[in-house]
Structure formats: structure tokens, C-alpha cells
Amino acid sequence: MSRLSSARRTPGLTDSELTVAWQAASLLLGYPDAELLDRLDLIRGAALELPDHVGRPLRECVVRLEGEALGDLEADYVDTFDTRRRHNLFLTYFAHGDTRKRGMALLRFKQVYLESGFALTDTELPDHLCVVLEYAATIDRERGRGLILDHRAGLELLRISLTEAGSRWAGAVEAVTATLPPLRGDEREAVRRLAAEGPPEEEVGLTPYATPAFDPGPAVPGGPVPLPMPAFPAPAASAPSAMGVS
8 A cells, every 4th residue: 555645745735625526536537327427516516615726627528528429428338437447447458457466456446445444336346536525525535546646647548539529527636636646757667658558468468356265354454335326415504615524
């Protein structure tokens, strides 16, 4: 796990702003459904409370999603994220492709979640960007940010690729990268190299991740519980607009 010093924190963002930004991005990057469309106004309001360099790209994503037929959004989402290697929402894919090393990287994500006392359902791999953002926003900010920073090059390539393609989801990823510290020299080189070479192409399966005999070790007392979806509570009618965390 990366140890984050104060020098590696993004200045100008409070913990609550980070939580709202990551929650909003997680919701926007999920597979579109009627519930998401109903939440767009709430996400827009939350983004208005954030610093402009984070809130603006979130609002741009909202604008690109609203008013569209759900079927069109679903088709565009599949075309964007399921058919293009550089538009992958699985963070370990950029570093390892479909190789055995990726399987071990997935186990590490799961171990981090279990150390916080939370376990995913079997419906999603633990390195999916939406899952990582939910975890960082609602469970453990520091460990979640560590996972994101450990896969910074892939995240930046995703941002660049979506932006170049004019994707309606580019703003959500841009907002996530805006919550992170500026890229250092070695990180810029890692992004450049990944952009030039792309993810590894070897396909040998994910056997280490699926091995039943793997024992991730004990969770916190009481055992793991499902990772919750992020939620934006509606502000009270008598109070000014402000976003918090349930």
C-alpha cells in the first residue's frame, strides 16, 4: 500500500469535497440506468459545491448524459467501455492486461477491502474504477486513494483516451484525476510509455484470482459486509444546498 505524505495530497480539497467528488464520479461512470438519470440533478448540485477544476468536468458529464434516451446511453456505454482497450474501467488491466500478474493484482485489491472489513459481491471485479471510487468515498479514504495512485498511469491514459474520443464520460474521469496530486516526472514517463505501448496483450486467464484455495486472511472483527453504493442525501428544504455523506 502506498504511504501518502502531506506533500502528495492535493491542496485545496477538503475530505468532504473528496468524498463528494469520488461519489459523483462513481455514479456517473456506472452502467446507465433509470436511477442514474433520476440522480443527475442531485449530482449537478453536488458538483456546484466543489472547486471548479473538479466540479466543472462533473457538470459537463451530467450535461452530456441528461436528455438522452436510456437505450442510446446504454449502447454508447457498451461501445465506449467494452470494445476499446484504452477505454477500460478496470485499473489493473492497464498495467497487466489479461495476464497472471493481473490476477495477483486483483487479489491485492480484494485484500485491501477485506482489511477494512468489507467484501464485494461476485458481480464485479474489485479493480473496477466505480468500485474503487465507492470504497475511497465511503469506506477508507486513504487506502482508496492509495489504490488509485498505484494505478495512476492507467487512469491518466483512460482520461486522455476518452477526451480524444470526445466521450460523454470523459469529464467524470477528468474530475477524478483533478483530485490527485500533480504528476511527477516518473509518473509522466509511465503515462507516456503506457500510451505508446498500450496494455499487455498476453491472454492466459485470471486463474490466481479464481483459485478457491486462496486465503486472504482474517477481516476485522465481525466479518466482512457488502460494500455500499454511494448516496447523496437530499438537502433539507430550509437549509442552503450542501452535500454530505450518509
